[in-house]
Amino acid sequence: xxxxxxxxxxxxxxxxxxxxxxxxxxxxxxxxxxxxxxxxxxxxxxxxxxxxxxxxxxxxxxxxxxxxxxxxxxxxxxxxxxxxxxxxxxxxxxxxxxxxxxxxxxxxxxxxxxxxxxxxxxxxxxxxxxxxxxxxxxxxxxxxxxxxxxxxxxxxxxxxxxxxxxxxxxxx
Amino acid sequence: xxxxxxxxxxxxxxxxxxxxxxxxxxxxxxxxxxxxxxxxxxxxxxxxxxxxxxxxxxxxxxxxxxxxxxxxxxxxxxxxxxxxxxxxxxxxxxxxxxxxxxxxxxxxxxxxxxxxxxxxxxxxxxxxxxxxxxxxxxxxxxxxxxxxxxxxxxxxxxxxxxxxxxxxxxxxxxxxxxxxxxxxxxxxxxxxxxxxxxxxxxxxxxxxxxxxxxxxxxxxxxxxxxxxxxxxxxxxxxxxxxxxxxxxxxxxxxxxxxxxxxxxxxxxxxxxxxxxxxxxxxxxxxxxxxxxxxxxxxxxxxxxxxxxxxxxxxxxxxxxxxxxxxxxxxxxxxxxxxxxxxxxxxxxxxxxxxxxxxxxxxxxxxxxxxxxxxxxxxxxxxxxxxxxxxxxxxxxxxxxxxxxxxxxxxxxxxxxxxxxxxxxxxxxxxxxxxxxxx
Numbered sequence: 001x002x003x004x005x006x007x008x009x010x011x012x013x014x015x016x017x018x019x020x021x022x023x024x025x026x027x028x029x030x031x032x033x034x035x036x037x038x039x040x041x042x043x044x045x046x047x048x049x050x051x052x053x054x055x056x057x058x059x060x061x062x063x064x065x066x067x068x069x070x071x072x073x074x075x076x077x078x079x080x081x082x083x084x085x086x087x088x089x090x091x092x093x094x095x096x097x098x099x100x101x102x103x104x105x106x107x108x109x110x111x112x113x114x115x116x117x118x119x120x121x122x123x124x125x126x127x128x129x130x131x132x133x134x135x136x137x138x139x140x141x142x143x144x145x146x147x148x149x150x151x152x153x154x155x156x157x158x159x160x161x162x163x164x165x166x167x168x169x170x171x172x
Numbered sequence: 173x174x175x176x177x178x179x180x181x182x183x184x185x186x187x188x189x190x191x192x193x194x195x196x197x198x199x200x201x202x203x204x205x206x207x208x209x210x211x212x213x214x215x216x217x218x219x220x221x222x223x224x225x226x227x228x229x230x231x232x233x234x235x236x237x238x239x240x241x242x243x244x245x246x247x248x249x250x251x252x253x254x255x256x257x258x259x260x261x262x263x264x265x266x267x268x269x270x271x272x273x274x275x276x277x278x279x280x281x282x283x284x285x286x287x288x289x290x291x292x293x294x295x296x297x298x299x300x301x302x303x304x305x306x307x308x309x310x311x312x313x314x315x316x317x318x319x320x321x322x323x324x325x326x327x328x329x330x331x332x333x334x335x336x337x338x339x340x341x342x343x344x345x346x347x348x349x350x351x352x353x354x355x356x357x358x359x360x361x362x363x364x365x366x367x368x369x370x371x372x373x374x375x376x377x378x379x380x381x382x383x384x385x386x387x388x389x390x391x392x393x394x395x396x397x398x399x400x401x402x403x404x405x406x407x408x409x410x411x412x413x414x415x416x417x418x419x420x421x422x423x424x425x426x427x428x429x430x431x432x433x434x435x436x437x438x439x440x441x442x443x444x445x446x447x448x449x450x451x452x453x454x455x456x457x458x459x460x461x462x463x464x465x466x467x468x469x470x471x472x473x474x475x476x477x478x479x480x481x482x483x484x485x486x487x488x489x490x491x492x493x494x495x496x497x498x499x500x501x502x503x504x505x506x507x508x509x510x511x512x513x514x515x516x517x518x519x520x521x522x523x524x525x526x527x528x529x530x531x532x533x534x535x536x537x538x539x540x541x542x543x544x545x546x547x548x549x550x551x552x553x554x555x556x557x558x559x560x561x562x563x564x565x566x567x568x569x570x571x572x573x574x575x576x577x578x579x580x581x582x583x584x585x586x587x588x589x590x591x592x593x594x595x596x597x598x599x600x601x602x603x604x605x606x607x608x609x610x
Contacts, residue, residue: 068452069452069454071203072203072204072234073203073204073205073232073233073234073235074232074233075232075233075268075465076208076268077448077456078210079393080212080440080443080444081383081385081394082212082381082383082432082434082470082472083383083385083430083472083474085212085214085217087210087228089393091447093447093448093450093456094448094449094450094451095203095206095232095464096448096452096454099454138195140195142451143451144450144451145200146235147203147232147234147235148233148235148238149235149238150235150236150237150238151199151200151202152199152200152201152202152203152235153197153198153199153235154197154198154200155194155195155197156194156195157195158193158194159193160193
């Protein structure tokens with residue numbers, strides 16, 4: 001189900017989009033939610049007059065938790081040496097729970113941008129300042145587990161961090 | 173660092189600019205110590221095992237207890253292997269968490285009347301979690317089904333089943349020379365111009381595996397090529413894609429190789445062709461019930477292959493090395509030297525044959541050229557683990573000389589605190605030898 005509302009008039013314009021979805025996959029006898037099974041998705045985009053006669057843009061993104069497969073241990077996947085009949089090397093691999101049986105924390109991000117428009121040198125200059133992920137929320141990209149130590153730990157990588165950018169466009 | 177993990181991390185590194193932010197490390201609840209079983213049944217078990225099979229039983233890491241130190245199997249300890257390799261099972265290795273006191277049984281479901289009829293009990297002779305069969309049992313004929321049952325003292329149960337493959341014979345063909353794959357035979361491949369083809373006359377097999385390892389170097393990870401057919405052809409200049417960041421060839425000129433052709437069952441095929449992803453934990457095709465690992469089987473045929481190449485660099489070719497070391501030991505060896513293929517060509521391998529410090533040798537040595545500065549390490553793994561180092565300056569077709577630095581023994585446990593490194597560069601000078609182009 002999708003809902004889309006847009007405002008065209010007034011000083012403040014923008015739109016709101018909401019989506020509700022539920023997805024399942026079946027492989028052989030196994031049914032599980034795929035990695036993109038996100039129940040709720042909300043995007044709010046707003047434009048308004050900014051300082052110094054610029055234009056302010058704000059975008060809010062929210063996503064309910066995505067599934068991932070939980071890790072409960074690590075095993076040594078050994079390499080068999082057929083010449084000598086020994087296992088002589090190994091690779092450490094994860095032991096998982098049921099497929100996509102757990103969920104990451106929810107996703108949320110706010111981006112803010114300011115743009116100006118100046119006619120110059122026979123063209124149009126558009127300087128801008130923007131910040132991605134203003135609140136520096138660490139939205140999870142991937143987890144990494146270490147069960148080879150006591151106590152076991154979880155680390156990982158997040159998606160885009162607080163990311164400021166400055167630039168200028170010139171149209172002629 | 174294992175290789176699949178390396179690949180995953182390269183991928184993660186490539187995507188890092190898109191994320192570039194670590195999550196804080198947090199403690200998580202203890203996981204599950206599931207049972208891990210590794211057993212490959214071999215009807216043609218190598219002579220060194222005298223008809224014994226083995227099955228390793230361990231637990232996965234759950235975070236409840238740390239990794240134990242390397243374990244040395246006191247029954248099968250082999251001096252050379254223990255010195256050179258602390259990872260192998262059963263020669264001496266590291267099990268994650270060995271499972272002791274389990275009941276391990278294998279029964280041949282298709283041989284109810286033979287001398288090994290009924291469940292065959294594998295027993296552990298130490299604390300290493302390696303369980304050994306009685307001599308000559310279980311019986312294994314091509315097509316027979318073997319069933320595994322592992323029950324721990326805690327009542328956990330792991331079961332699996334394998335169908336024994338068979339191979340009547342196998343042949344090898346290199347540059348028009350065709351022969352039966354036999355341990356006593358040695359074939360020669362010119363890596364620049366030849367291909368190697370193996371054919372297995374198989375029965376009840378699922379996979380053909382071609383395994384190439386450097387002779388005498390059991391630390392070598394080697395190369396495994398898999399095909400779900402009964403014949404395989406590889407070019408002599410095939411690159412070993414398992415080596416990341418240090419690209420190498422399957423066949424490097426100047427080296428001897430052991431080539432093993434194996435016909436395996438389905439379980440082994442799945443065991444080697446699949447793996448769990450580091451992040452998702454998925455991917456491995458597990459054919460065990462109640463645990464993870466493999467209960468498979470294979471039959472093999474082995475032969476030797478010597479790799480040579482075209483002589484296309486002035487530093488390559490034959491040399492004779494003569495002189496007296498330690499005032500009394502007469503040395504006279506011949507080198508057949510080939511530069512390695514990778515860019516820069518500073519590394520080389522050479523066949524070394526003749527009378528060396530401790531007697532006659534026929535081996536392969538590695539070394540490098542730093543411009544004209546020559547170095548070589550002659551490592552002999554057959555008599556005693558030694559590393560004799562030769563240093564000199566290459567001067568083309570004129571006679572030149574190399575100095576020989578004392579060999580050092582590689583300790584299996586590494587250096588003790590305060591111990592002087594016996595392999596340090598400043599170790600004792602043994603003498604100087606003359607080198608002449610042949």
